[in-house]
Amino acid sequence: MSGNLALQQGGAPFLEVRDLTVRFTTSRGEVRALAGIGFSLQPGETLGLVGESGCGKTVTAMAILRLLPLPAAHVAGEVRFLGEDLLSCPIERLSHIRGNRIAMVFQEPMTALNPVFTIGEQVAEVLRLHRGLTDAAALEEAAASLSRVGLAEARQRLRQYPHQLSGGQRQRVLMAMALACRPDLLIADEPTTALDVTVQAQILALLRSLKADLGLAMLFITHNLGIVAQTADRVAVMYAGLIVEQAPTGELFAGPGHPYTRGLLASVPRLDFHRPPGAPLEAIKGHLPEQPPPGCLYQDRCPEARGQCLTPPPWVQVAPEHLVRCWNYG
Amino acid sequence: MAELLKTQDLCRHFRLQGFWGQGPLLKAVDGVSFALFPGETLGLVGESGCGKSTLARLVLGLLAPTSGRVWFGGADLTSLPRRGLKAMRRQFQIIFQDPYSSLNPRMTVRQILEEPFLIHNLGTRRERRTWVADLLAEVGLAPEHLGRYPHEFSGGQRQRLGIARALALRPRLMVADEPVSSLDVSIQAQILNLLVRLHEHHGLTYLFISHDLSVISQICSRVAVMYLGRLVEMAPREVLARQRLHPYTEALLAAVPQPDPRQPFRPPALRGEPPSPVQIPSGCPFHPRCPEAEFPRCRDQVPAYREAAPEYWVACHFR
Numbered sequence: 001m002s003g004n005l006a007l008q009q010g011g012a013p014f015l016e017v018r019d020l021t022v023r024f025t026t027s028r029g030e031v032r033a034l035a036g037i038g039f040s041l042q043p044g045e046t047l048g049l050v051g052e053s054g055c056g057k058t059v060t061a062m063a064i065l066r067l068l069p070l071p072a073a074h075v076a077g078e079v080r081f082l083g084e085d086l087l088s089c090p091i092e093r094l095s096h097i098r099g100n101r102i103a104m105v106f107q108e109p110m111t112a113l114n115p116v117f118t119i120g121e122q123v124a125e126v127l128r129l130h131r132g133l134t135d136a137a138a139l140e141e142a143a144a145s146l147s148r149v150g151l152a153e154a155r156q157r158l159r160q161y162p163h164q165l166s167g168g169q170r171q172r173v174l175m176a177m178a179l180a181c182r183p184d185l186l187i188a189d190e191p192t193t194a195l196d197v198t199v200q201a202q203i204l205a206l207l208r209s210l211k212a213d214l215g216l217a218m219l220f221i222t223h224n225l226g227i228v229a230q231t232a233d234r235v236a237v238m239y240a241g242l243i244v245e246q247a248p249t250g251e252l253f254a255g256p257g258h259p260y261t262r263g264l265l266a267s268v269p270r271l272d273f274h275r276p277p278g279a280p281l282e283a284i285k286g287h288l289p290e291q292p293p294p295g296c297l298y299q300d301r302c303p304e305a306r307g308q309c310l311t312p313p314p315w316v317q318v319a320p321e322h323l324v325r326c327w328n329y330g
Numbered sequence: 331m332a333e334l335l336k337t338q339d340l341c342r343h344f345r346l347q348g349f350w351g352q353g354p355l356l357k358a359v360d361g362v363s364f365a366l367f368p369g370e371t372l373g374l375v376g377e378s379g380c381g382k383s384t385l386a387r388l389v390l391g392l393l394a395p396t397s398g399r400v401w402f403g404g405a406d407l408t409s410l411p412r413r414g415l416k417a418m419r420r421q422f423q424i425i426f427q428d429p430y431s432s433l434n435p436r437m438t439v440r441q442i443l444e445e446p447f448l449i450h451n452l453g454t455r456r457e458r459r460t461w462v463a464d465l466l467a468e469v470g471l472a473p474e475h476l477g478r479y480p481h482e483f484s485g486g487q488r489q490r491l492g493i494a495r496a497l498a499l500r501p502r503l504m505v506a507d508e509p510v511s512s513l514d515v516s517i518q519a520q521i522l523n524l525l526v527r528l529h530e531h532h533g534l535t536y537l538f539i540s541h542d543l544s545v546i547s548q549i550c551s552r553v554a555v556m557y558l559g560r561l562v563e564m565a566p567r568e569v570l571a572r573q574r575l576h577p578y579t580e581a582l583l584a585a586v587p588q589p590d591p592r593q594p595f596r597p598p599a600l601r602g603e604p605p606s607p608v609q610i611p612s613g614c615p616f617h618p619r620c621p622e623a624e625f626p627r628c629r630d631q632v633p634a635y636r637e638a639a640p641e642y643w644v645a646c647h648f649r
Contacts, residue, residue, distance in 0.1 A: 052514035166603045196377040196604065197541065201585035201597035223514065226544075226587035230595040249591050267519035268589050269548035273571035277371065277551050278526040283519035287484045 012083030014217060015041040015185060020077035022056070022063050032292070033059045035241040036077065043184065046211065046218040048232030048249065050225060052264075054288055055238040057221045058107075061187045063087075064219075065098055081185070100130040103178035107190040109170035113162040119146070120158030123177050130181045145176040150206055168199035175206070182214065189221045204231060225268050229253055234321070237261045240288060240297040247322040257324035259302045260284070296327065304328060332404070333365040334503055334535050335389060335422075340398035342384050346608065354608045358384040360559035361398070363635070366503070371529060371536040373550030375543055375582065377604050381559040382539045386505050389537065390424055391415050402503070420450055423496040427508035429488030433480040439466070439491060440476045446498040465494040469524060486517035490524065497528065504528075505537045510545060522548055543586055555579045558607055558615040561635060564643040576646050577620050614647065622648060 022034040034056045041047050049057050062068045064079050066086065079086040081102065086094060106112040114122060123145055124138035133141060139158060146154035149172045162170060171191060178186060188207070192200040204227065210216060220231055228235055228249070235252045237245040237260065245258040256262045266282035286301045293299055295310040302309070308327040316329035340362045346353035359381045366372050376382050387393040389400050391407045400407040402418060410418060426432035433442060443462045447453055453461065463473060469490040480488055489509065496504060506525065510518040526549055528534060540546050546553055547567070554564040555578065563576040575583075581598035588595070599621045605611060611618050617628035627647055635645040 052516060168603050197543075197585040198377065198581055198598060198600050199603050201587075202600070204587065204595070205597040224587070225515070225589040229589050229591045230587040253589065253591050264515060265589065267515045269519070269522065269544040271544040271547050271583065271586050271588065273547050273553075273567040277547075277549050277567060278529070279548075280523050280526065281519040281548070283523055284516035285520075287486055287517060 013040050013080065014043045014045075014082060015219075016078070016080040017060075017064065018078040018080070020060065020063055020079065021075070022059050022068065023074040025072050025074070033241055034063065035292070035297075037238070037241075037243045038077075039236050039243060039246060041185070041217055041219065044211075044215045044217055045234065046220055046232045048228035048235045049219060049221045049238060050223065050228045050235055050264075051238035052223055052288070054240075056241040057223075057238055058189055060238075061104065061189050061219065061221055064187065065102065065104060066094060096130075099126060099183075100181045101183050102185045102187065103181070103183040104187040104189065105171075105174050105178050105191045107193055109167050109174055109194060112174055113170060115162050117161075118158065119160050119162065119165070119173050123158075123173065123180055126177050126180045142176070142180065145180045146173065149173075149176045149179065149210070150202075151176065166199075167195050168202060171195060171199075171203055172206070175203075175210075179210065179214070179216075183216070185217045185219065187219045187221070190223070191220075192227065193222070193224070207231065225264065237264070240292055242297060242325070244298065244325045245323065247319070251319065251322055257318050257322065257329070258298075258326050259304050259328070260298050263301075263303075296325075332368075333401075334368045334403060335366040335537070336364075336401045337389060338363050338399045338401075340385070340388055340400065341396045342381075342388055342393060343396045356608050357559050357610060358607060359388060359395075360610070361635075362556075362559075362561055363398075364554060364561060364564060366535060366537060368502070368535055369533055370552060371538055371550045373546035373553045374537060374539045374556060375541065375546050375553060376556035377541060379604060379607060380556045381607070382541075382556055383507055385556070386424065386507050386537065386539055390422055390505055391419065392424075420499045421501050422503040422505065423499065423501040425489075425492050425496045425504065425506040425509045427511055429485055429492050429512065430480075432492055433488060435480055438477055438479055439471075442480075442491060443494055443498060446495060450499065452499075461498070465498055468497065468528070469494040470520075484517075485513055486520060489513060489517075489521050493521075493524065493528070497532075500532065501534070503535045503537065505539070507539045508541065509538075511540065511542065518545070525549065543582055555582065558604065558610050560615065560645065561643070562616065562645050566641055569639075569642050573642070574649065576644050576649060577622050578616050581621075614645070624648075 018038045019036045020034055021036050024031045024033055049060060051057050063075050068075060075087060120139055120142050123142035127133045127138040127141050143154045143158055146157055151157055151169060151172045192203050195203060211218060222228055232249050234248050236243045239260050245261050256265055263284035267284060269281060284301055289300055296313050299305040299309040313325050313327045314330060315323050315325050318324050318329055340359055342359040344356040344358055346356055362385060374382055388395050395408060440462055443465050444458050447458045471490055510521050513521060529536060538550055552566050553570055555562050557578050563579050581600050584596060584598040601619045613629045613631050614633050617623040633645045633647045635643060638644050638649060
């Protein structure tokens with residue numbers, strides 16, 4: 001990790017995504033999933049990618065790691081990891097980076113593990129492949145990796161199968177697999193969405209301590225604004241395949257710039273029993289358009305829309321690190 | 331005030347199928363007593379598998395209890411004959427969690443909304459048409475939607491349909507089982523607003539089931555917390571706001587990450603995960619995870635579910 005930090009001084013950013021576009025060819029024609037998004041990530045930083053279903057969060061993660069199905073997916077743009085473009089590098093080179101330097105944790109802890117292999121075999125496999133460890137050494141390291149993610153009785157777990165574990169334990173196993181090779185970047189796609197709140201809280205606490213201990217950078221994908229507020233250093237808000245706002249977390253929540261971000265924040269019910277019940281929430285009207293309109297994608301639902309919004313809004317820098325894609329500031 | 335709904339010591343146990351015949355006994359609901367008063371919104375919160383949905387089906391007479399009783403408006407549902415129960419059902423309806431599987435894909439919106447009237451033999455053809463149109467308007471859908479099929483709608487619109495159908499017979503009690511859990515936040519807010527509006531317009535009584543305490547705190551006047559088939563706490567929201575609560579409720583509250591980075595997130599000091607309802611721990615069912623558990627008391631003695639203060643019910647040795 002420290003080596004990479006040194007490399008970082010050379011000028012190449014840690015992770016930089018530029019104009020990433022994804023289109024899918026389907027039986028009903030072409031669908032645009034990502035309309036050219038860009039962001040960057042510093043070493044050790046957590047970027048929260050937040051948005052509602054269908055906005056392109058997961059497609060972004062999959063595109064970065066070239067996991068989208070070919071030839072249905074057409075991916076364009078650049079994904080530079082320490083200067084190297086992951087979208088154009090040879091697949092052997094990518095295989096070396098993927099799982100080793102960049103790891104991913106998926107949403108569904110129930111389906112992401114192979115039901116016919118033991119936990120130990122699955123965690124050890126990563127270590128054998130990427131670090132060339134012998135079977136015995138890999139198992140030994142797997143046990144260490146499992147106990148690092150707080151799985152009780154890690155050694156006994158090695159011989160268990162996924163169905164013998166609870167949802168929270170499975171998610172810990174997935175994290176152990178992802179972190180076994182000590183990656184520099186973890187992509188976490190809704191890692192706690194399938195879990196109960198108390199278990200979710202345990203996993204969030206674990207992610208937080210791992211980040212501090214390992215100096216891990218994270219791309220944290222979630223629809224939950226509470227989780228973003230509590231885990232991310234910076235936030236990118238997505239809507240209909242575009243990032244519409246980027247800001248440091250504190251700034252975004254204190255002064256959301258884009259009308260969509262404001263609408264989202266106003267839509268979230270607050271946990272507060274002091275107020276009387278039933279106060280109306282300021283809901284966003286309508287729903288995600290099936291056909292993206294020309295210009296600003298949010299115009300149909302936006303309370304502040306005007307004629308200008310028929311042309312695509314530019315990025316406007318409203319504060320040093322705060323970018324908003326809206327004509328309000330144009 | 332007379333209660334609209336009351337349960338006493340309600341239990342529902344399921345005998346699981348084992349490999350060699352009979353399997354273990356799953357106590358989905360185990361001795362639940364509560365009352366619901368006209369016009370109130372009672373939130374029922376708990377984690378997956380705690381028995382929330384089974385309890386909902388018991389109070390609606392959709393599932394027969396193993397033991398215990400349910401009264402609706404003074405009548406004992408558990409001893410009512412089939413026909414009497416059907417007539418009674420006009421007064422209580424349910425909104426389901428999944429707007430995708432709870433609407434028949436082969437029926438048009440008109441047919442879906444007309445069906446409750448047909449089942450109960452209400453109105454003429456023309457009257458039913460008017461009622462269906464009114465219902466549609468009431469939940470914020472347009473007349474041109476009448477001829478469409480469920481797949482043509484978004485999740486939020488489907489949930490509006492589910493609500494319209496539940497509303498058709500003008501019930502007194504509405505059981506909402508995770509009505510907004512599968513919706514995006516922006517749509518969730520629209521549906522919550524709609525539910526609040528209907529509550530005010532029709533003087534409805536809600537039993538509102540959710541795993542999400544923020545959603546519960548948005549609309550409920552009273553909250554019941556369920557753990558492993560039992561109620562562990564029930565209190566009006568004012569009490570929840572100021573009082574020291576059952577350790578499980580406190581953990582649930584602390585586990586919610588707030589959408590405000592200035593509010594520090596202190597995850598609760600809970601051990602492990604909810605145990606299986608097949609093997610409910612001895613004594614207080616929460617003792618293996620409880621940060622305050624004292625041995626041997628919490629392990630050996632089941633804490634009584636009692637009214638510790640007026641209107642405040644709790645099952646804990648230390649509250």
